[in-house]
Every structure is written in C-alpha cells, then in structure tokens.
Amino acid sequence: MSDLHFVRSEMLPERAPPASTVGVVGWMSENLFNGIVNSTLTILSVAFIVWAVMGFLGWAISPTWAAANLRDCQEIVAGHEGACWGVIRDRWKQLLFGFYPQELYWRPILSFVLLFIALIPVLFAMISRRMNWFLLLAVLAIGALQVGGTLGVALAVVLAAGAAFVGFQMVTTNKADRAEQIAAGAKRLPNPLIFSVLYPFIAPWLLWGGSFWLPIVALLGFVLGWAAMRLTAGVIGTLGATILAFVVPVLWWLFAAAGFADVAHGILPMGIEAVESRLFGGMLLSLTIGVVAISISLPIGIVLALGRQSDLMIVKALCVGFIEFIRGVPLITLLFVASTLLNIFMPKGTNFDIILRVIIMATLFASAYMAEVIRGGLAALPRGQYEAADALGLDYWKAQRLIIMPQALKISIPGIVSTFIGLFKDTTLVSIIGLLDPLGLSNTIRAHTDWVGIYWELFAVIALMFFVFCFSMSRYSMYLERRLRTDHR
Amino acid sequence: MTTMTDPHHQGGFKLSMLIYDSRYRSITIQIVALIGFLTLIGWLINNTGQNLADLGKEPSFGFMTEGAGYDINQRLLDYTSTDTHLRASFLGLLNTLLVAVMGCITATVIGVMVGVARLSHNWIISRLMAFYVEMFRNVPVLLWIVLAMAVMIESMPSPRAFRGEDPAATMSLFDTVAFTNRGVYVPEPLFSNSLGNIHLFGTSSLRFDVSLDLIVFLVVFIGGLLISRMIGKRANATQEKTGVRPTVWHIRLAVVAVPTLTVLWALGFYLGYPELKGFNFAGGTHMRNSLIALWLALSLYTAAFIAEIVRAGILAISKGQTEAASALGLRPRRTMSLVILPQALRVIIPPLISNYLNLTKNSSLAIAVGYMDITGTLGGITMNQTGRELEAILLLMLVYLSISLTISAVMNWYNNSVKLKER
Known part of the structure; x- marks a missing residue:
C-alpha cells in the first residue's frame, strides 16, 4: 500500500528543445521562413542580393588600376563591362585636396x-x-x-x-x-580645452598659410577686449566695461590689426607659404566649408534660439524672421547670393574671395538650422529648471550660462551632429556655382582628354567618401545619444 | 522670464533707470536692437544702391516683361521663345511644383513601404531596407541626381535602337512605354468628344488653359467619393444604433465607378500611345531625362528619410496599446486602423511634411541636370541673360519662401487640429 504511487515523485530530466527551433535551423525557420509570404520574400531578396552583388563585383573587379587613360582600360577589359580604376589612381589626390600644392x-x-x-x-x-x-x-x-x-x-x-x-x-x-x-x-x-580654443586661429593659418602674425593679431583682439573689461570694470562700472569689451576688439581688428601685423612681420618675419583659395578643392573644400560654417554657426545659433525664446517682442520678431527666411529658401539661392550679390552689398571696392563668401552664406544657413536645434533643446528642458534658476536669484545670463545652456546643449548634441551631416552633404552644391568640390572636380576630370566619358568610377568613389564621413558621424551621434541620456523626465 | 520686480522708486525718472530698472531695460534693449538692425539694413541698401548705380543697373523689374528668347523643353503649358521672362518663370514654377508633387507622392509610397519593411521580422528584408536607408541618407542628394541623370543618358537605348526588323530595344509594358536616352514616352489620355479648354487670363503672360474634360471628370469622381462617404457614415450610424452593419461596399463602389466610367465613355476617352516615327518617338507624353532623373533621385533620397520617420512613428506607440486593443477583442487589422495608425500619424505627419518641404527645396538642384524649373529659368537663364541678379534672386527667394510658408501654415493647422487635448 505504501509504495503505491500515482504521482511521479521525481522530476524528469529536461529534454532538448526540438531540433527545428534551435540553432541555425531554428533561427532561419523563425526569422526567414515563417509562412509562405515571408519565405517568398526571403527567396526573392536573396536572389536580388546575389544578382546585385554579382553584377557589382563583376564590374568592380577589373584589373585596370594601372591604366593611364580610358583607351588603356578598354583594351584591358576587352569588351567586357568593367570599371576603369586607373582614373582613381591618377586623380585620387585631386579628389581629396583639389589643386592644393602637393608639397604642402x-x-x-x-x-x-x-x-x-x-x-x-x-x-x-x-x-x-x-x-x-x-x-x-x-x-x-x-x-x-x-x-x-x-x-x-x-x-x-x-x-x-x-x-x-x-x-x-x-x-x-x-x-x-x-x-x-x-x-x-x-x-x-x-x-587641453586651451588648445580647442586656439584651434580656430591655428587651422586657417595652416590651410591658407601666410604670416604667423595674422592669427596672433586676430587672437590679440580677444585678449585686448578681455583686458579692457578687467581693467576698467572698477572705474566705469560693469555695463561700460562690457561695452568696451565689444568695442575695443572691433576697433583693433578694423584699424590697428593689419598695420600691427605688417610691422611685426617686418621686424620678425615668420610664416609659411601662402596658398590661394582657388587652389582649394575636393574633400578639403567640403570639409573646410562644413567645419568652419558649423563652428561659427553654433554661437550664432545659440543667440538666435535665445532671441526666439525671449519675451522681447522686437528681438523675437527679428530672430523669427531671420530663421524662417533662411529655412524657407533653398541653399542654392543663398549660394547664388554668395557668387553674385555679396560683393554688391558691401562698400565699393570690397572684394573678398569666393570661398570666403560661400562660407559666410553657409554659416548663415547653418545658423538658422542650428537655432532650431537648440530651441528644441531649450524646449525639452523641464520648466522646473528655469524656475529653480529664478528661485536662486540668478539673473538671465547667469541662469543661461550655469543652468540652462549646459543641459540644453547636451540634449541638442545629436541634432547638432545631424545638422553638420546635412551641411557637409550640402557643400556639394558649391559645384553649381563653379567651385571644385568632389562633384565639381569629377566634371573637370571628365573634361580631360584621357578620361572623357568616365562616370561610374568617380561617382562610386565620391559617394564612398561621403558615406564614410556621414555614416561614422551618425553612428557617433547615436552613441552620444545613448551616453548622454539624462532621463530627466 | 524676468519675474523680478524692482522696489518702487521714489523721486523722478533718472536716465540710468533705462538700463538698471528692469521695467525699462527690456524696452531699451529692443530699441537698441531695432536701431542696430535698421542701421545694418540701411547700410546694405545704401551700398547696393551705390554699387548698382555705378554699374548702370538701376533696380527695376521691367525685364520680366521683355522677351525671353530661350526655349523650355519640358513644359506644361504653351510657350515659345518669343514669350516674356515672366511667362518663362511661370512655367518654371509649374515645373517645380510638378516635380515636387510627383516626388512627394512617390517618396511617401516608397518611404512607408520601406519603413514598415524595416520593422519586419524577416531578417533579410529588414537588413536590406536598413542598407537602402543608410546608403541614401549618407550620400549627398546632388550626387544621386547627377548619377540618375548619367544612368538615364548612358545606359538607356537611343530611339534608333527601336528601329528595324530585329530591334536592339523594345518598348516595355505591352508596347506602351518607351525608355530611351532622350527620356521616357508614356501613353497620354485623350478624348475624342473633347469639350475644349477654358482660357484663363487671356493672352497675358500668366495665361492658363484648363481642360474642361478634366474638370468634368474630377467633379464627377469627387462627387462620387463624397456620396460614397456619406453612405459609409450612414452605415456607421446604423451599426451604432442596431449593432448590425449593413453591407454597403457594392453600393459605394457603384456610386464612384458608374458615373465616372459613364463620363469617360461619353467623352470618348482613349490612350494615345507613343510610336516610332522616323528617328524619334511621336505621340504619348514625353518625360525628359532630366525630369525622370530628378524625380527618381529626389524620391529615393527623401524616401530614406520618410522610412525612418515612419519606423520611429510606429515604434513610438507603446506595446500596451496593441495589447489593450487585443484585450478589447479587436482584430489585428482593426487594431492597426483604429488604435495604432491614428496615434502613429500624429507622430509621423509633422516631420513628414517638413520632408516634403525639403524635397521641394531640393528640387532647385534641377539646375544641375538642366531641368527647367524656376531656378533653371528665373535663377538661371533669365538671370544670366538680363544681368539682373538682384531682382531675379529676390523673386526666386520670394517664390520659394511663399511655397515654404504655405506648406508650414498647412502643417501648423494640421498640428493644431490633431493635437492631444490634455490638461
């Protein structure tokens, strides 16, 4: 009686899951072949991928690296469809640097x-x-x-x-x-932030060359402004000192800087060979325009965003007007302004070179977008942060500097990076007004007798260059987004 | 923000209060900003005026009524090279709108499909779509446009290839569409009992022909749709009241289809097919390379962005909504149409419209492939011929600005109408 069981007294050993749900087979049957529709789609996609990859490789793998011109290529591939990579070997330096002197x-x-x-x-x-x-x-x-x-x-x-x-x-x-x-x-x-601050003065000097005194003199303007504010603050009050801090550097740059640089260069000539703007091209040009425009547009964008959020009606109207105007017109019209009108807007006799004009318009363009990105960051801050700043008795600028901006900028970093990606891609538009960015260069290269009618190889390489830059930046911004996730709300 | 209040000053107004009293400071700042702005504008206008006077080009818009003297190869209305610059710009504007509307429609269709497919459980499909999105998003749109143009020119057969007993190329889609390196020829809708056209604006530069056939067709079609919707609403009401939904789909279909087909039959609708005549195609509608390239590139490029928006919109709806809907006993299709989509659309629509705006602005890159949109006419040939850069660019900017502002006004109106009414 006692050893009569109807209920199992010990657990059965675990059985292995059915073979069709584990391993490669299981994964495939779950992800690729669950149902007729999915199976068909999978087979079709695999067929498409095989077709596309075979077609591309058949074209791309062609031993034409050494070819000196298109006729050589045609002889090497002998009637097959094959890429002509000789153009890349011949011109890759140009695609990267334009006509920048090779030894520099x-x-x-x-x-x-x-x-x-x-x-x-x-x-x-x-x-x-x-x-x-x-x-x-x-x-x-x-x-x-x-x-x-x-x-x-x-x-x-x-x-x-x-x-x-x-x-x-x-x-x-x-x-x-x-x-x-x-x-x-x-x-x-x-x-090391010291170097980051100095970089905007060093980089243009490295790129354009010329006297070493020019960046020094430009930097000196900020130093003078700071010194004026420090020295006079006790005498004429904070407001007067702040105004002086703006006026002194402007006066210095407008009237004294050039003369000072000349004199200093006369006494102690230091410098590197100057390079003209028209020699800039390729990725160098795209990067220069993109990086300069974005870094200048950041402070302008902050000011515009604050203006748009402010209670001052006229300031707000001016900022909204500027932002909506720039965002409402295509970049190409602004580039037309740079190429034809900007010199007309300036006093008679002013003539600054086309790259500088393009950079100015690209900066204005980027500032408007940047302002919207930062406004998004400001709007995402919980209302309590503003109220806490007020409760601490901070004035407007202190509240912005110590509480609002550090958080708002942190939230906007992914947006800033994607604005940069957008602007960097848009720098190709300068080819329409005749500058030699990678796309403009591809036309120049095609115009040469050796490479008449060569399209795909150049486009493929240019696309690849942009893809590498933009894709890595977007991945980086996604990484930042995860790292900076503050979870305030 | 400025919530601080100053102690009430005894005594009179002092000049320093303009800066140190927060009641007056905001006014001071605004007046300084306004004066600074006006000075800047004045300075720019003054410079411009002087420079233009020195060049002998007094600003005037008179050139718009002079003869243009160039041809527009892809056009929606009648135009000859003796027409005015205004007429040329008008046609350019219509071309801009044409490619923008076509692009928005295709980009939406492709974008929604890709966005949904990216969320598919099928691993290969979702990877493939991710590849498409990243490839198009990370390469400049201008490169895609130029590339599409090169593909159109280089790899399509010339019309000559269609000739002969054993032609190298044949027409596609049951001999109705011809892809050539001069563009694509598609069948055009024609009416044998045509009612003629209405001529608007007489013989002015903005003259505009509207086909009466098209108007009649649209009126009947839209009227049918409205009636069909009314029937649907009545069915809904019956369902609410009695719990039984009357079968109305065949009536709804008939209300739309029968009158429309009758009208088409009465007007003698038929398709005009392109045919090879001599060295080129005749008949049908000719869509030039540049239009096709621009349309394709802009659609594919914008679709990549739209796909991401759609994906984000669907992912933004929390899983609890789906589960709640199934708990209520809704079927998957009703869950999608009644629960998920209405919420997802609220997330999707605003960025979607701003992408339409981007597409419209990017259509100005037409100038790179020679499509005669408003940038190509007013900002291109007209500007170069007349030398009126200031006026031409100003008009060009105004046109784009009004398109943009119109679209964003629509967006704001929509946003307000679907905004969650909370708290």
Whole structure:
C-alpha cells in the first residue's frame, strides 16, 4: 500500500528543445521562413542580393588600376563591362585636396588631425589630460618637422621632448596614485580645452598659410577686449566695461590689426607659404566649408534660439524672421547670393574671395538650422529648471550660462551632429556655382582628354567618401545619444 | 522670464533707470536692437544702391516683361521663345511644383513601404531596407541626381535602337512605354468628344488653359467619393444604433465607378500611345531625362528619410496599446486602423511634411541636370541673360519662401487640429 504511487515523485530530466527551433535551423525557420509570404520574400531578396552583388563585383573587379587613360582600360577589359580604376589612381589626390600644392599636403592633413585632437576634450571626455597633451605634442612635432629648416627641426625637437616627457610620466605613474596626488594638491597639466580654443586661429593659418602674425593679431583682439573689461570694470562700472569689451576688439581688428601685423612681420618675419583659395578643392573644400560654417554657426545659433525664446517682442520678431527666411529658401539661392550679390552689398571696392563668401552664406544657413536645434533643446528642458534658476536669484545670463545652456546643449548634441551631416552633404552644391568640390572636380576630370566619358568610377568613389564621413558621424551621434541620456523626465 | 520686480522708486525718472530698472531695460534693449538692425539694413541698401548705380543697373523689374528668347523643353503649358521672362518663370514654377508633387507622392509610397519593411521580422528584408536607408541618407542628394541623370543618358537605348526588323530595344509594358536616352514616352489620355479648354487670363503672360474634360471628370469622381462617404457614415450610424452593419461596399463602389466610367465613355476617352516615327518617338507624353532623373533621385533620397520617420512613428506607440486593443477583442487589422495608425500619424505627419518641404527645396538642384524649373529659368537663364541678379534672386527667394510658408501654415493647422487635448 505504501509504495503505491500515482504521482511521479521525481522530476524528469529536461529534454532538448526540438531540433527545428534551435540553432541555425531554428533561427532561419523563425526569422526567414515563417509562412509562405515571408519565405517568398526571403527567396526573392536573396536572389536580388546575389544578382546585385554579382553584377557589382563583376564590374568592380577589373584589373585596370594601372591604366593611364580610358583607351588603356578598354583594351584591358576587352569588351567586357568593367570599371576603369586607373582614373582613381591618377586623380585620387585631386579628389581629396583639389589643386592644393602637393608639397604642402601635410598642412591640411595636420589641421585635420589637430581638429580631432581639439574635439577630444569637447566631445569625448574619455581620455586623460596627459594622454591628450601627449597626442597633441607628438602630432605638432611631426608637423614641425615638415616646416623644415633649423627652426622647424628645433621646434620638432622641443615638442618631441615634451611629448616624450609627458609620455614617460604617463607610463611610469599609477592611475590610482596619481588621483591621490591630485587630491593632495599636486599640479595638474593645464586643461587641453586651451588648445580647442586656439584651434580656430591655428587651422586657417595652416590651410591658407601666410604670416604667423595674422592669427596672433586676430587672437590679440580677444585678449585686448578681455583686458579692457578687467581693467576698467572698477572705474566705469560693469555695463561700460562690457561695452568696451565689444568695442575695443572691433576697433583693433578694423584699424590697428593689419598695420600691427605688417610691422611685426617686418621686424620678425615668420610664416609659411601662402596658398590661394582657388587652389582649394575636393574633400578639403567640403570639409573646410562644413567645419568652419558649423563652428561659427553654433554661437550664432545659440543667440538666435535665445532671441526666439525671449519675451522681447522686437528681438523675437527679428530672430523669427531671420530663421524662417533662411529655412524657407533653398541653399542654392543663398549660394547664388554668395557668387553674385555679396560683393554688391558691401562698400565699393570690397572684394573678398569666393570661398570666403560661400562660407559666410553657409554659416548663415547653418545658423538658422542650428537655432532650431537648440530651441528644441531649450524646449525639452523641464520648466522646473528655469524656475529653480529664478528661485536662486540668478539673473538671465547667469541662469543661461550655469543652468540652462549646459543641459540644453547636451540634449541638442545629436541634432547638432545631424545638422553638420546635412551641411557637409550640402557643400556639394558649391559645384553649381563653379567651385571644385568632389562633384565639381569629377566634371573637370571628365573634361580631360584621357578620361572623357568616365562616370561610374568617380561617382562610386565620391559617394564612398561621403558615406564614410556621414555614416561614422551618425553612428557617433547615436552613441552620444545613448551616453548622454539624462532621463530627466 | 524676468519675474523680478524692482522696489518702487521714489523721486523722478533718472536716465540710468533705462538700463538698471528692469521695467525699462527690456524696452531699451529692443530699441537698441531695432536701431542696430535698421542701421545694418540701411547700410546694405545704401551700398547696393551705390554699387548698382555705378554699374548702370538701376533696380527695376521691367525685364520680366521683355522677351525671353530661350526655349523650355519640358513644359506644361504653351510657350515659345518669343514669350516674356515672366511667362518663362511661370512655367518654371509649374515645373517645380510638378516635380515636387510627383516626388512627394512617390517618396511617401516608397518611404512607408520601406519603413514598415524595416520593422519586419524577416531578417533579410529588414537588413536590406536598413542598407537602402543608410546608403541614401549618407550620400549627398546632388550626387544621386547627377548619377540618375548619367544612368538615364548612358545606359538607356537611343530611339534608333527601336528601329528595324530585329530591334536592339523594345518598348516595355505591352508596347506602351518607351525608355530611351532622350527620356521616357508614356501613353497620354485623350478624348475624342473633347469639350475644349477654358482660357484663363487671356493672352497675358500668366495665361492658363484648363481642360474642361478634366474638370468634368474630377467633379464627377469627387462627387462620387463624397456620396460614397456619406453612405459609409450612414452605415456607421446604423451599426451604432442596431449593432448590425449593413453591407454597403457594392453600393459605394457603384456610386464612384458608374458615373465616372459613364463620363469617360461619353467623352470618348482613349490612350494615345507613343510610336516610332522616323528617328524619334511621336505621340504619348514625353518625360525628359532630366525630369525622370530628378524625380527618381529626389524620391529615393527623401524616401530614406520618410522610412525612418515612419519606423520611429510606429515604434513610438507603446506595446500596451496593441495589447489593450487585443484585450478589447479587436482584430489585428482593426487594431492597426483604429488604435495604432491614428496615434502613429500624429507622430509621423509633422516631420513628414517638413520632408516634403525639403524635397521641394531640393528640387532647385534641377539646375544641375538642366531641368527647367524656376531656378533653371528665373535663377538661371533669365538671370544670366538680363544681368539682373538682384531682382531675379529676390523673386526666386520670394517664390520659394511663399511655397515654404504655405506648406508650414498647412502643417501648423494640421498640428493644431490633431493635437492631444490634455490638461
């Protein structure tokens, strides 16, 4: 009686899931072949992919890298459909740099690398100060070597020694010890943000060349303004000092700067070979226009966004008018303005070169979009942040600087990056007004007798270049979005 | 924002209060801003006036009534090279609107399909769509336009290839459509008992012919749709009252189809097919390369953005909504049409319309492939021929601005009408 069971007293061992639901087969039957419609679609797509990839590879794999012109290519592929990659070997430098002098290619490359180093403290904030300085010094040392001459070598040696010193420290010290030392008051390296601030003065000088005194003089304007504000604040009050801080630099740039640079250059000539704007082209041109326009448009966009949000009716109307006007017209009409009208708007005799004019209009264009992005960031901030700032008794500008802007800008970073991607893609429009961006260059190359009628290879390479830039930026912005997710609400 | 209040000042008004008293400061700032703005504008106008006077080009819009002297190859209305610049610009504007409307429709269709397909459980389909979206979003639209134009010119057969006993190329779709390197020839709708045209605006530059056949057709068709909708509403009301829905779909179909078909039959509707005559095609509607290339490139490019919007809109609806709908016993199709779509549309429509706006503005890139839109006529040949850059660009900007403002007014109106009424 006692050992009579009707209920199982121990668990059965787990059985393996049916073979059709695990592994490759299971995944396929769940994701690719569940149902007739899906199976058909899968088969059709696979067929399409195979067809497209075979077609593309059949075209792209063609041993024409060495061909010197289109006729060579046609002989090599002998009647088959095949790409002619010789044009890329022949002209890839042009697609990247335009007609920039070959022996000076190190300058755009250096400014491009420096751009990343300048961006590190702004965007990444994930490597140590010493790492940042080490990178900067090492890159500058390599750059200085290119200048040549005794001065260049001396500079390179000094910079390399600095890099070696920082690198040595970085390797020999323990991270935890270092943190303790800093807590105990040890000296830190200066904030690398200093270089990020200096970069806008260094990069144009590297790209366009000329006297070293020009960036110094431009920078001096800001220093003078700051000094004027500091020195006079006690005497004439904050308001007067603030006004002076704007007036003094403007006066300096308008009247004194050029003369000062000439005199200084006369006494101590330092400089690198100047390069004319019309030699700029290819990706160099697109990047220059894109980066300059975006970085100047950021502060303008902030001002416009604040103006649009403000209670001051006239200021608001002006900002709304500007933003809606720029956003309502296509970029190409603004580029027409740059190419035909901007010189007419200026006092008689003003004639500044076409790239500068395009950059001005692109900056205005980007500012309007940037203002909308930042307005989105401002609107996304919870109302409580504004009220808390008021409750603390902060005035408008202090509240903006300490509470609102840091949060609003953080929220808008993905939007800012996508504005940049949009503007970077739109720089191809300058080919319509005759500048030699990659698309404009493809026409120039096609006009050469060696490469008449060559389309696909050039388009493929240009598309690839833009894709690499834009895709990596959009991935980066998605990464930032995840990292900066603040979850306020 | 400025909620601070100052202690009430005893005594009179002092000049420093303009800056330090928050009651007056905002006025001071605004007046300074206004004066600064007006000074800037005045300075620009003054410079422009002087420079133009020195060039001997007093600003005037008189050139718009002079003869244009150039041809527009793709046009919707009658035009000869003896017509005025105004007429040319008008045709250009119509061409802009044509490509914009065509582009918006195709971009929406492709975009919605791709956006939904990207959410498919089928791994290959969703990867393929992601590839399409990333490829088109990350390459400049101008490159796509130029590429599409190159494809049209380089890889389509010339009309000559259609000739002979054993032609190298044949017409597609049961011999009705011809793809050639000069463009695409499609059948055109014709009426044998045509009612003629209404001529609007006489012989002025804005003269406009409207086909009476088309008007009659549209009136009958739309009237049918309205009646059909009324029947549908009545059926809904009956369902609400009695719980039983009367079968009305055949009546609704008949109300639309019968009058429309009758009208078409009465007007003698037939299709005019393109035919090879000599070295080129005759008959049918000729859509030039440039139009096709622009249309294709803009649609595919914008569709990539629309796909992302649609995907985001559907993903924005929380899963709980679907589950709640199934808990109420709604079938999947009714769930989609009654619960998911109305909510998703509220998220989708505003960015969708701003993409329509982008497409319209991007259509100005027509100038790169020689499609004669308003940028190609007014901002291109007219500007270069007359040398009236200021006036031409000003008009061009105004045209685009009014298109944009119209579209955003519609968007705001829609936004307000579907906005959730909360709190």
